[in-house]
Amino acid sequence: MRVFLAILFSFLFCSSLSFAEGMSDYRISAGDLIKIQVYGEEELSVETRLSDAGTISYPFLGELRVMGMTTGALGEHLYQKLSDGYLVDPSVSVEILEYREFFIDGAVKNPGGYPFQPGLTLQRAVSLAGGFTERASSSKFYVVREGESSTQPVLIGISSAVKPGDVITIEESFF
16 A cells, blocks of 8 residues: 555656646746745735736836746846845745636637636637537647747647647638
8 A cells, every 4th residue: 555655646746747847937928927925025025917018017126027937037037136235135936826818719619718727738728618619620720829930820639738828729610
């Protein structure tokens, strides 16, 4: 029994670690809700949503452009800024409380914007949108990824990962 529990714990730990590693390179963008905490400094601990310009308003430092940073990079940036005349060795942490929406349109029952959830696949996104319509194609699913250089839709599979800001189109079949 102990061996089983040890294997189960190792599996769960490794699974959550690999998921966390996948999101550690996530770049924050407009619409994300983030939480910034500075240990022992309540007035510097805030929850804020990135503006359309990718900025936040932060106490003492004013308007900061943070779009495209990881949470780790933003924490380091704030550490540097706060260390420069405000605090001695501040302990800063940044986490994402709410990711920006993804959008799904075309041959789904309820097209629109939906909250992103880590681990989201196209199949789950279609479920959130009420499922396929009767005319939905069984293989023509396209995505335009936010922040990528090409704005051309890319064909994806039903088990493909969905990312925050994605715009997904489900085509209709001819028959």
